[in-house]
Structures are given as C-alpha cells and as structure tokens.
Amino acid sequence: MVDAQTITDNERWAGIYKLLDRNSLIHPEFEPQEEIKEFIQSCKILVIGAGGLGCEILKNLALSGFCDIHVIDMDTIDVSNLNRQFLFRRADVGKPKAVTAAAFINKRVQGVTVTPHYCKIQDMDEDFYSEFALVICGLDSIEARRWMNATLVGMRDEDNPDSLKPLIDGGTEGFKGQARVILPGITSCYECSMDMLSKPTGFPLCTIANTPRLPEHCIEWAHILEWPNKHGERKMDTDDPKDIQWLYETALARAKQYNIQGVTYSLTQGVVKNIIPAIAATNAIIAASCCNEALKIATTCAKNLNNYMMYSGNDSVYTYTFEHQRKDDCPVCSTSATKLDFKGDKTLEELMDYLKEKPDVYKPSFAVGGKPLYMQAPKQLEEAMRPNLQKPLSELFSSGDELTITDSTLPFSLQVIVTFI
Amino acid sequence: MDAKTQKYDRQLRLWGSGGQQALESAHILLINASAVGCEILKNLVLPGIGQFTVVDQGTVTQSDIGSNFFLDADSLGKSRAERAAELLGELNEDVSGHWVAKDILSLLTENPSFLSQFSMVIASDITRQTAEKVSSLCWTNLNAIPFVWVKTVGLLGTARVILPEHVIVETHPDNVADIRIDSPFPELSNYAKSFDFNTQDTLEFGHIPYVAILLKYMDEWKQEHDGKIPGTYAEKNQLKANIRSGMRSGDDENFDEAINSVLRSCQPTVVPNAIKAIFSDPKCETLTAESSSFWILARAVRDFVNDHGKSGGLLPLSGTIPDMKAQTDSYVTLQSIYKTKAKKDVQEVSNLVYIILESLGLAPGSIASEEIETFCKYSAFLKVIRYRSLEEEYTLPKTKQIASWLSEEDSAFAQYVLLRASDSFFDDHGRYPGEGNDWEEDVDHLHANVATLLQSWGIDTEVISKDQTHEICRFGKGAIHNIASFMGGVASQEVIKLITHQYIPMDNTFIFDGARSVTAVFAV
Numbered sequence: 023m024v025d026a027q028t029i030t031d032n033e034r035w036a037g038i039y040k041l042l043d044r045n046s047l048i049h050p051e052f053e054p055q056e057e058i059k060e061f062i063q064s065c066k067i068l069v070i071g072a073g074g075l076g077c078e079i080l081k082n083l084a085l086s087g088f089c090d091i092h093v094i095d096m097d098t099i100d101v102s103n104l105n106r107q108f109l110f111r112r113a114d115v116g117k118p119k120a121v122t123a124a125a126f127i128n129k130r131v132q133g134v135t136v137t138p139h140y141c142k143i144q145d146m147d148e149d150f151y152s153e154f155a156l157v158i159c160g161l162d163s164i165e166a167r168r169w170m171n172a173t174l175v176g177m178r179d180e181d182n183p184d185s186l187k188p189l190i191d192g193g194t195e196g197f198k199g200q201a202r203v204i205l206p207g208i209t210s211c212y213e214c215s216m217d218m219l220s221k222p223t224g225f226p227l228c229t230i231a232n233t234p235r236l237p238e239h240c241i242e243w244a245h246i247l248e249w250p251n252k253h254g255e256r257k258m259d260t261d262d263p264k265d266i267q268w269l270y271e272t273a274l275a276r277a278k279q280y281n282i283q284g285v286t287y288s289l290t291q292g293v294v295k296n297i298i299p300a301i302a303a304t305n306a307i308i309a310a311s312c313c314n315e316a317l318k319i320a321t322t323c324a325k326n327l328n329n330y331m332m333y334s335g336n337d338s339v340y341t342y343t344f345e346h347q348r349k350d351d352c353p354v355c356s357t358s359a360t361k362l363d364f365k366g367d368k369t370l371e372e373l374m375d376y377l378k379e380k381p382d383v384y385k386p387s388f389a390v391g392g393k394p395l396y397m398q399a400p401k402q403l404e405e406a407m408r409p410n411l412q413k414p415l416s417e418l419f420s421s422g423d424e425l426t427i428t429d430s431t432l433p434f435s436l437q438v439i440v441t442f443i
Numbered sequence: 444m445d446a447k448t449q450k451y452d453r454q455l456r457l458w459g460s461g462g463q464q465a466l467e468s469a470h471i472l473l474i475n476a477s478a479v480g481c482e483i484l485k486n487l488v489l490p491g492i493g494q495f496t497v498v499d500q501g502t503v504t505q506s507d508i509g510s511n512f513f514l515d516a517d518s519l520g521k522s523r524a525e526r527a528a529e530l531l532g533e534l535n536e537d538v539s540g541h542w543v544a545k546d547i548l549s550l551l552t553e554n555p556s557f558l559s560q561f562s563m564v565i566a567s568d569i570t571r572q573t574a575e576k577v578s579s580l581c582w583t584n585l586n587a588i589p590f591v592w593v594k595t596v597g598l599l600g601t602a603r604v605i606l607p608e609h610v611i612v613e614t615h616p617d618n619v620a621d622i623r624i625d626s627p628f629p630e631l632s633n634y635a636k637s638f639d640f641n642t643q644d645t646l647e648f649g650h651i652p653y654v655a656i657l658l659k660y661m662d663e664w665k666q667e668h669d670g671k672i673p674g675t676y677a678e679k680n681q682l683k684a685n686i687r688s689g690m691r692s693g694d695d696e697n698f699d700e701a702i703n704s705v706l707r708s709c710q711p712t713v714v715p716n717a718i719k720a721i722f723s724d725p726k727c728e729t730l731t732a733e734s735s736s737f738w739i740l741a742r743a744v745r746d747f748v749n750d751h752g753k754s755g756g757l758l759p760l761s762g763t764i765p766d767m768k769a770q771t772d773s774y775v776t777l778q779s780i781y782k783t784k785a786k787k788d789v790q791e792v793s794n795l796v797y798i799i800l801e802s803l804g805l806a807p808g809s810i811a812s813e814e815i816e817t818f819c820k821y822s823a824f825l826k827v828i829r830y831r832s833l834e835e836e837y838t839l840p841k842t843k844q845i846a847s848w849l850s851e852e853d854s855a856f857a858q859y860v861l862l863r864a865s866d867s868f869f870d871d872h873g874r875y876p877g878e879g880n881d882w883e884e885d886v887d888h889l890h891a892n893v894a895t896l897l898q899s900w901g902i903d904t905e906v907i908s909k910d911q912t913h914e915i916c917r918f919g920k921g922a923i924h925n926i927a928s929f930m931g932g933v934a935s936q937e938v939i940k941l942i943t944h945q946y947i948p949m950d951n952t953f954i955f956d957g958a959r960s961v962t963a964v965f966a967v
Contacts (some may be wrong), residue, residue, distance in 0.1 A: 029516060034509030037586040037921030041597065044917045047910035048958070078928065081512050083500065085924035101449045105489055110533055132508070132516045195455055197936070197946065233650065235765055235774040280771045292456065299456040303484040303939065306932030314598075314925040314957050324598060324958040331960055335936050336615060338949040 029132055031059070035087050046359040049324050058321050062082075062087045065155040065320065070143060070170060072119040074300055075160025075192050078309030080123055080438040083158075084131040086317045089298040090129075092154070094139040100261075106302040108392045114147070133219040143170055146179055156320065159191045160310050162298075163432075167191060171204065171212035172433040175355045178206040190315050192308040197335040201311040201318070201327070202346070206355065209329045210346045213354035213434075237277055237284035241293045244272035260295045269294060308332060343398065359424050359437035366416035366442030370396060373440075375416060382431050389426045391421045398430075416442060447491075461613075463491070467537075469942050470494040472561040474547045474577065476501075476527035478510040478922045479595050480567030482532050482931025485513070487938060494539040495531070496561070500546040503564075509772040509923035511725040512575050535615040548573060549960075551580065561936055564590045568922075578605050578833045580693065589941045592687050593934045596875075597918020598957035599858055600930035604948060605833060610828045612818050613945040621761035622781075624657045624708035625672045628755070630780050635659060638773075640689070648691060652769040652777055653700035657708055660686050660701070669774065673709045682709070697768040714748060714758055721827055722743035722748075732803045736810045740818040741825070747788070759788035759819035779884055786854065788818045832901040836967050842900045848965060849906045855954045855963035857907055861915045863894035877919030885916045914958075926957050 032039060067088050069079050072095035075364040083091050097119050099110045109126040110119070120138035123282055126135045139146070143166060151157070151173060161167050171189065178183040189204040191212060195217065204211050229235070230243045249258055249269070258265050270290040277285045291297060311331060328348045330345050351360045366372060374396075377383045388395040396410050397403045410418060421426070421442035428435045448455065451606045455463060470490045473480050476499040482493055501507075503518040503526060511527075518526040524542040532540035543550065549568075550557055558564060558580050566577060574592050582605065589606040604648065635658040664673065664682055671677045671818040683702050690698045716723075721727060722745040726738045748754050762785025763776055793815050797807045818825075848856040859905075867888050868876045876885040890912040894904040933953055940948040952965045 029505055029508075029519075033505035036506040037510055037597070039924045040877070040917065040919045041923070044919075046917055047913045082925050082928055085510060085512060095819075101446070103452055104535075105452075105491075106451045108485060108489055112532075112536070130512065130515050224638040233769070233771050233774075235769060235771055235778075253783045282771075282776045288452070291452075297453070297456065300453040301457065301491040301936075301939075303932045303936040306482065306486055306928050306935070308932075310929035310932060311924045314929065315960070317925060318958075327960040335933075335946075337947040338964055339933055339937070339946070339953055339962065341966075343959075343961050413778070 029085075034132075037063075038087060038317070044319060046324070049322075052324070053321055054159065058323075059087075059157075062320055063089045066090045066092065066153050067316070067320075068151070068154040068157045069160065070166075071095055071160035072107075072109075072123040072138075072160070073097065073103065073160065073162065073306040074106045074302075075194065075309045075312075077107045077123055078305050079158050079160050079192075079313055080109070080127050080136060082310060082313035083316065084127050084134040084136070086313060088238070089134050089322075091134065091136045093120050093136060094141065094143055095123075095386050096140065096142045097098050106300055106305055108302065111283050135328040143361065148173065149176060152177060152185065154187060156316055157187055157189050158191065158316055160309065160312075161191075161193070166291060167193075167212050168216065169433040170358055172208075172354050174204075175206040175211050175213075176434070180207065190312045190319075192312045194300065194304045196301075197304055199304050199333045200331060201308050201315065201333075202330040203315050203327045206331065210348040211352060213356040214349040214352045215346060234276065234282060237273070237282055237286075237289055238293050238400055240277040240280070240282060240285055241269065241273040241290050243276055244269045245294050249274055250274075254381065260291075266294065304333075304335065306337075353436050354434050359439045361441065363441050363443045364415065366421060367414045369412055369414055371411040374411070377427065383427075383429055384431050386427050386429045389428075390423050395419070395425075448913055450825055451491060458939075458945050462945050465943045466939070467491055467493045470496070470560060470561045471563045471565060471938070472558070472564040473497050473571050474564065474573075475499050476509075476511070476513070476523045477568040477595075478512075478601070478924055478927035479529060479593050479930045479934075480565065481511050481513040481527050482566065483565055483591075483593065483930050483935045483938070484527075485534060486935030488531050488538050488540075490533045490939070491537050492533060492942075494541065495528075496541040496543065497524045497528045497531075498543045498545060498547050498550060500511055500549075501528070506922065510924045512924070532578060544946060548568050548576065551576065552844050555580075558588060559584055564588055565593065565934065565938065566590070567593045568595065570869060572870070575576050575833055581605070582832055588685055589938075591934055593930055593939075594862065595922060595926045596862065596915065598926060599862065599915075599918065600926050600933075600955040601859070601862055602930060602934045602937065602953040602956070603833075604830060604941070604951050606941070607829070607832075609828045609941060609944075609948060610735070611828075611944055611947060612737070612821050614821065614824045614826050616824045616948055617761045618765075620765045620823070621712070621823070622654055622708070623712050623757075623760070624654070624661055624704070625711050626755060626757065627658055628760075629783055630784060632658065632662075632958060633787070634777065634780050645691070647770075649695055649697060649781055650768060650770045650773065651697055652773055653697050653704060653767050654777060655765070656686065656689070656698060656701040657704060660689070661708070661784055672711065673705075673919055679705055679709050699924050700767055700831055713756055714756075718758065718823060718825060719883050724827070730799065730803060734803070734806060734812060736814060736919055737818075738786050739796065739810065740792075740815065743792050743815075744819065746795045750791075753791050754788070759792055760785040761820050761823070762786070763820070785819070789816050792819055826947055828948065828950050832967065837967075840900055841967065842902070845900055845967075846902055849902060853959070855961060856930045856965060857911055858954050858956055859952065859965060859967070860893060860896060860907055861889075861911060864889055864896050864912075865915060865920075867892040867896065875920035877916035879919075882919055883913070883918050886913050889916060891931060923957075929955055929957065 042058055046052050069076055072093050084312050098116055099114050099119055107267055107359050109123040114122050118140040120140050124136035125136035127261050160168055165351045174187045174189050176187055192201045225239055227243055230239050249261050273290055274285045315327050327344050331343055332341045332342045350356055374386055377386055385398045387397045396407045425438045425440055457462045472494055473484050476497050501523040502522055503514050503523050507514045513527045513530040522544040524953055528540045528542035564581050578590050581590040587607045593602045635655040638655045642648050673682045683705050686701050721741050727741045730742055762782045764781050794816055796810055800807055800809055848854055865876055876889040890909055893907050893912055897904045937948050940946045949964045950966045952967050955962050
C-alpha cells in the first residue's frame with residue numbers, strides 16, 4: 023500500500039504535462055502556464071448521464087486530471103447495461119447509476135471526487151448549472167439533449183464571460199456515433215440541427231390494424247391496439263418481462279393468423295423499447311473524443327473541434343469532421359423568429375391543429391406582444407380564453423406580428439412571425 | 444431469457460449468436476499492458492471473449508496509473524501484467540484472464556511456438572523491432588494469426604492490422620433487397636400478371652404491390668423497346684411518366700413506391716465486379732482439401748452462375764424484399780415467391796458444394812447448410828481483403844500512392860511519416876524523440892530521420908515542416924488517456940470484426956490526430 027502523498031502530479035500526469043509545459047509551433051498561441059494545471063484541478067465539470075457514454079466520460083475526465091466532477095443520472099442499473107457500462111457489476115443491478123459510478127471512480131483514481139446526483143436534469147436549476155466550467159453530455163434521448171442545450175444557451179449572457187458553458191455532446195448507435203462541441207451563442211447549437219418540421223417515424227395505424235405484413239406490424243398491433251383492449255387503463259411496463267412475454271405471445275398469434283414469419287422475443291423487446299444496439303468500443307471512441315475536446319478547451323493546448331465529428335465503423339473506420347452552421351431562425355440560439363404563412367381567415371384552433379402535427383407540439387399556448395391569446399393552463403384562464411380559438415386570426419392579431427408559442431413539451435418558447443396569405 | 448443473453452442483448456443485435464460464439468472461442472494475447480493496450484482489452488473483455496493473456500515484464504509506475512484505468516495506486520511497484528490482468532478480468536466473470544511477467548522477445552526465444560495458441564495478437568506501444576519479429580511469427584504461423592499493432596504518441600494514435608487474408612460473408616450491407624425487376628424469374632412474372640389493374644375496387648387497386656406495378660410497366664416497355672430496359676435518363680423519366688399515367692388518384696402510395704423505385708430497378712441485376720474478381724481468384728480456381736469453406740462456397744456459387752439454365756447468369760436470389768403498400772396476403776405470397784426461388788437456388792448451390800467436397804475427399808457435412816444459406820444470401824456482398832505485411836510496407840513502399848497522399852492539403856499521412864521516423868529515431872538513440880527534458884534538442888535529429896525516409900521514397904523533404912517535427916518532440920511519447928481510450932475503441936472494434944468475420948475491417952493503417960480531431964485510413 024503506497025502512501026497517497028508520494029504520488030506526485032508531475033509523474034502521474036507526465037503525458038499531459040508535456041503538452042502543458044511545452045510550447046507548440048503548430049499552435050503558437052498556446053502559452054504554458056501553471057494556472058492551467060491549477061484550473062484543471064480546481065474547476066467543476068459536469069457529466070450528464072452515467073450510462074454507456076457516461077462511464078467512459080467519467081473515467082476519461084478523472085484520468086485527465088480533473089478533480090471535481092459531478093454526474094447526473096436518473097436511472098438504475100439493468101443487466102443489459104453490463105456489456106459496456108463497466109463501472110457496474112452484477113451485484114449493482116437495481117442501484118442508481120450515478121451513485122455507483124461515482125463510488126467506483128473515487129475508489130480507483132487517487133485524488134478525484136465525483137459527486138453523484140440521482141435525479142433528472144430538469145430537477146436542477148440554473149444556479150446549479152452555472153457552477154460548472156464545462157458540461158459533457160452522454161445522453162440517450164433527444165428530449166433531454168434539447169432541454170440541456172436550451173438551458174445552457176438560455177443562461178448565456180454576452181456581458182458575462184463566466185456564463186458561457188461549453189457543451190460537449192456525444193451520441194452512439196451500434197457502430198455509429200457523433201461528437202460535437204457547442205459554444206452557446208457562438209457556434210451552432212443542438213436545436214440548430216433539429217428539423218422542427220419533420221414528421222415523426224412509425225408505422226401507419228391502418229397498416230397495423232388492417233394490413234400487417236412485417237413482424238414489426240404484429241408487435242405494434244399487440245402493443246398499441248390489443249393491450250388497451252385487454253388491459254384497459256393499466257399502462258404497459260416495458261421493463262417487466264411478463265408484459266413483454268404477453269406482447270410476444272399476442273404478436274406471435276396474430277402473425278400466425280396472417281402467415282407472417284419473424285416474430286421473436288428479441289424483436290418484440292426491440293420494437294417496444296426502441297432498443298438501440300450498443301457496444302463498449304463505439305462508446306469508448308465517442309466518449310474519448312468528447313473528453314479530448316474537453317481537455318483542449320480547458321487547457322488551450324491545441325485547437326478544439328469546430329464543431330461536429332461523425333463516426334461510422336461498420337465498413338472500415340470513417341470519420342467526417344465539419345463545421346455545422348448556425349440556423350438563422352433557430353428557436354433556441356438565434357434572436358430572429360421562424361416565419362409562417364397562414365390564411366388570415368382561419369381560426370386560432372385551425373392554426374393550433376396545424377402546429378400539433380409537428381413533433382413536440384401537443385398543447386400549445388399562444389401570446390402576441392406579451393398579451394396572451396390562449397393559455398392551456400390554469401383552468402380559469404383556459405376557460406376565459408377558449409372563445410378566442412374560434413376567432414379568425416385576423417381578428418386576434420395583424421399580419422407580420424410575432425407570436426410566442428409555448429408548450430410544456432418544448433424546452434423553450436417558439437417565436438413565429440405569421441404572415442396572412 | 445438466460446442471464447448471458449440478457450447481459451449481451453445489446454451486442455447480439457449487431458453480430459448475433461454466431462458472432463458471439465466466435466468471440467467466446469477466442470484467446471487474445473496482449474503484448475504490453477500500456478494504457479491503450481488495456482483499453483483495447485477492456486472493450487473485448489466486456490463483450491465476452493473467451494480468454495486473454497497479458498505479457499509484460501514491467502512494474503507499475505506513477506505515470507502508468509495516471510494514464511491507465513486498470514492500474515491503480517495499490518498496483519505501484521507490482522507486476523504490470525499481473526495487476527492489469529486482475530483489474531481487467533473482474534470486468535466480466537465469463538472471461539478467463541492469464542498473465543506472464545516476461546518480455547515477449549525472451550518468451551519467444553524460450554518458446555518459439557508461444558504464439559500459436561492465440562487466435563489474435565495485439566501489441567501496444569512496442570518497438571518496431573519487436574513488432575517486426577511478432578508480426579513475422581503471426582504471419583507464418585500454420586494458421587496465420589491476425590496481428591494488430593497500436594501506438595499512441597501525445598495527441599496522436601495509430602493502429603495497423605496485419606494478416607495475409609481476411610474473408611467476410613456477413614458484411615452487413617445497408618440493403619440486401621434483390622427484387623429483379625429487370626430480369627424477373629418465371630414464377631415472379633406469373634404472379635405479377637395475376638393482379639387486376641382494371642379492378643373497380645379502390646381498396647384492391649390501392650394495394651397492388653409496387654413490384655407488380657413495376658413489372659407490368661417494365662414488361663410493356665420491353666415489348667416496345669426490343670426487350671431492353673430504360674437506359675438513358677430520359678427513358679427512365681418516360682417510364683416514370685408511364686407509371687404515373689396509371690394512377691387513379693394522387694394518393695396511390697403503391698404507384699408512388701413504384702415510381703420511386705424506377706431508377707434503382709433500371710440498374711441491371713448483374714454479378715458485381717468485386718464478386719467476379721473473387722470468382723477468378725486462384726484460391727477459387729484451385730481447390731484442395733485444405734481450402735477454407737469460403738473458397739469452396741465461392742467456387743460452388745461460381746459454378747451455379749456459369750450454369751445459365753439454373754441461374755440465368757445471376758447470383759443466387761437473396762430472398763429479401765422491402766416492405767410495400769399491399770394487402771397482407773398479396774405481400775406474404777409475393778414474399779414467399781421470392782423465398783421459394785431463393786431456397787431453390789440454395790439447393791442448387793448445395794448440390795454443387797457436395798460435388799466439390801466429394802472431389803476433394805471431404806465429408807458432405809463439412810459445410811453446414813446454414814453456412815451455405817448465409818453465403819448465398821450475401822453472395823453479392825462478399826469481401827476478400829489481402830493485407831500487405833510489415834515487410835512489404837517497409838521494403839516495397841507504394842511510392843506513387845504515398846506521394847499522392849502527401850500532396851493533399853493537411854494530409855494526415857504526414858503523421859504516419861513522423862511516427863515511422865520516430866521509430867528510426869528510437870533505433871538510433873534507444874529512446875523516443877522528446878522523452879527527456881531537453882526535448883527541443885531532438886528536433887533536428889528527428890527531422891533528419893524524416894528526411895531520410897522521404898528521400899527513400901523519392902519525395903521532396905519539404906513536404907513535412909520542422910514545425911510538425913517539433914510537435915512530435917513536444918508530445919515526447921507521452922501517454923494521454925483520452926487518446927489511449929479512443930484508439931482502444933477503434934482497435935478493439937477492428938479486432939471484433941476480424942474475430943466474428945462480420946462487418947468490414949479497415950485496410951490497413953488507421954491514424955487519429957487528436958489535435959485536429961480528424962482520422963484517416965491508409966493501405967500502406
């Protein structure tokens with residue numbers, strides 16, 4: 023057992039310190055300074071997610087010399103995580119990921135403190151997020167990414183340099199992945215690359231109900247149509263093997279009826295849980311890329327990624343690095359509004375129905391110039407404003423006015439300039 | 444679902460039980476438990492390789508624990524091989540780990556056939572001299588052993604795959620659909636003709652499968668054009684227009700599907716050139732009792748294709764069709780027509796396989812029927828990679844290709860040159876450039892190594908600047924965990940592809956430039 027005191031930073035971080043102590047002719051603007059080493063040790067860095075990417079990110083940051091790392095994850099450990107989330111063992115199944123991951127890193131790497139937060143990212147406020155110098159996301163949902171992106175972009179104040187929180191985001195699927203660096207208010211943000219107007223994917227209901235052809239159609243029939251039929255109000259628990267077994271048997275029976283092959287337990291799980299294949303190798307690549315960028319940003323020892331790297335490994339090894347452009351009318355990071363042409367004689371309800379076809383818009387509320395037009399809540403306000411739904415738009419506002427649309431599902435408000443046609 | 448299937452669910456969806464079995468039968472050797480070596484093994488132990496062995500004579504130092512997650516403070520002063528094997532082994536209870544605290548060259552002197560027990564050899568951060576020795580033994584082993592050599596230097600990483608030949612059937616292409624609109628087999632044509640395009644039933648009309656629609660209009664076209672399918676862009680547009688004219692309403696999705704498939708369907712179904720090359724390969728031409736199943740199957744498929752009466756001159760039908768707007772029973776029937784023909788082709792190929800096996804004195808059961816079936820399904824996507832050996836790389840440089848790579852702006856190949864020059868520096872000085880405190884003094888020496896290498900290729904020594912050489916000295920062969928982890932991911936993924944014979948491995952040198960966040964693959 024070696025005394026922790028005899029471990030010296032100069033020896034331990036020899037590889038990194040070579041970069042930090044030595045000047046570069048390729049990056050002449052880099053100036054070796056002791057303050058940089060102090061910064062790495064003292065700054066607070068936040069990791070979102072302690073799953074496939076998160077475990078790798080925590081390891082990488084700890085072995086980059088960061089000493090004060092926080093991690094948020096609302097999940098508990100599942101057996102299917104064990105093939106890649108290497109901070110967890112079989113005995114940990116059921117425990118919170120953030121807590122278990124933090125404990126492992128704290129034990130393995132001398133001098134680092136990982137502080138876990140077993141909660142949703144939405145449970146923390148701007149005061150919490152403003153404490154960090156950098157945020158690295160290893161999330162598995164678009165919704166969570168959008169929220170984090172909108173929060174950090176919203177926090178940025180041009181007059182306060184400390185309010186700029188670089189966001190490094192990674193994602194993987196099978197042999198593919200991407201890593202990107204977002205400097206809120208400066209580079210393109212996560213929302214800039216979302217297509218607000220794209221249709222959600224899925225199988226048409228009429229195919230599922232009437233003309234199934236693929237095993238997936240049979241599974242979705244059991245999932246969407248037959249389950250409520252047989253179970254009423256009770257919601258399916260996709261993590262309960264009994265529920266999946268019921269789905270599988272029901273889907274199989276339907277498939278037999280139609281002579282369709284291919285319904286398996288594995289496919290059933292995959293369709294209903296939207297399972298994405300995942301392996302350690304791809305997560306390692308993307309997480310390492312993210313942390314490499316984190317170290318470069320924190321130390322300026324080399325130029326950071328500007329700003330998007332896509333990776334694909336099923337055929338040879340291929341990456342594509344490019345600068346993703348900001349969208350002029352990005353609802354999150356730009357100051358200008360989206361434009362929409364709409365008939366002035368249509369009602370507010372018709373506008374609402376049109377917007378509801380877009381992903382993420384479920385129960386929108388409307389305001390113009392700060393004045394509410396229709397609010398979904400509270401109840402009294404909703405009832406009072408309901409008549410506005412039947413009024414033609416031209417009665418409610420003028421062509422060219424800017425509407426503010428909010429929805430509990432949108433992590434930001436949508437500014438739309440409506441021109442009557 | 445049993446415990447192992449549950450644990451491995453997310454990866455089984457990529458490589459199936461066949462791939463998993465291959466991994467579980469593998470015994471992997473890691474030479475040198477450096478940071479990148481251990482990261483590679485981590486990504487192999489987690490998915491459940493059968494066994495691994497770590498060979499490393501070193502003891503754990505402080506800089507080891509600063510870059511390597513599988514060596515900790517408790518490991519200081521202990522055997523690197525032992526501690527790494529221990530901490531890697533506890534990642535997965537299904538995997539057996541072993542270790543030998545010896546230097547590989549001494550091991551090989553004691554036991555020249557030490558490597559034969561391994562299905563894969565990985566070496567991390569070893570000297571070129573050691574790599575050449577190990578590579579040669581792997582290459583000339585009775586059954587050649589794939590060798591993957593990986594290095595990290597500061598913000599750079601590189602991986603080299605070395606083996607004589609690698610064959611792949613399950614390349615996992617994006618689309619295996621084989622619908623043969625341009626050359627329909629009789630059963631398909633007949634079924635297509637059974638649809639009533641004059642039906643007054645709108646539901647029925649709207650559910651005629653697009654394959655039948657395409658076949659009808661393609662057939663009409665051929666009759667008016669001397670049996671030929673549309674060739675020019677204008678002709679293809681005309682066919683689209685013809686189909687469009689048959690629509691009854693703007694909503695006929697099935698007609699839209701047909702129109703969207705015109706361009707693809709007008710590409711004649713042929714035997715791809717890559718497959719023709721496999722057919723004319725000497726290993727397909729000349730079979731022996733030692734031939735692998737891949738080459739025996741290739742020959743059988745070749746003989747099938749050459750028998751026009753059975754094959755129409757085409758590869759076995761894959762049997763897969765995409766989903767399309769159709770009534771259930773028409774789709775299922777259509778699907779079974781393709782599947783039946785595919786089965787028939789598999790049967791014909793199987794007969795040819797048995798004939799070949801018999802002629803070689805091998806038992807008919809030597810090649811399982813599932814293997815024949817899979818081979819036929821993917822016959823249009825087979826791949827054979829022949830790698831260049833280290834010896835060929837060093838003694839027979841592809842000078843023209845190298846000049847071309849170096850002429851590109853910001854070429855990542857410059858890093859390859861610098862890393863090779865660093866190996867020469869090591870040969871001269873017994874250490875790597877920039878390792879000591881007087882690191883800048885190494886710049887001139889290293890640049891001279893660079894110049895020698897470039898001159899040997901007949902390339903202007905100006906293509907690599909002294910600034911770039913200076914940067915390598917700045918790195919000082921430092922181990923940086925992020926880079927080790929990135930390379931660990933890439934190398935382990937290639938190892939998995941090589942062991943499972945699924946997906947396509949890179950050929951043959953991968954470079955990661957962590958400063959510029961770019962990568963490249965060069966077949967040196």
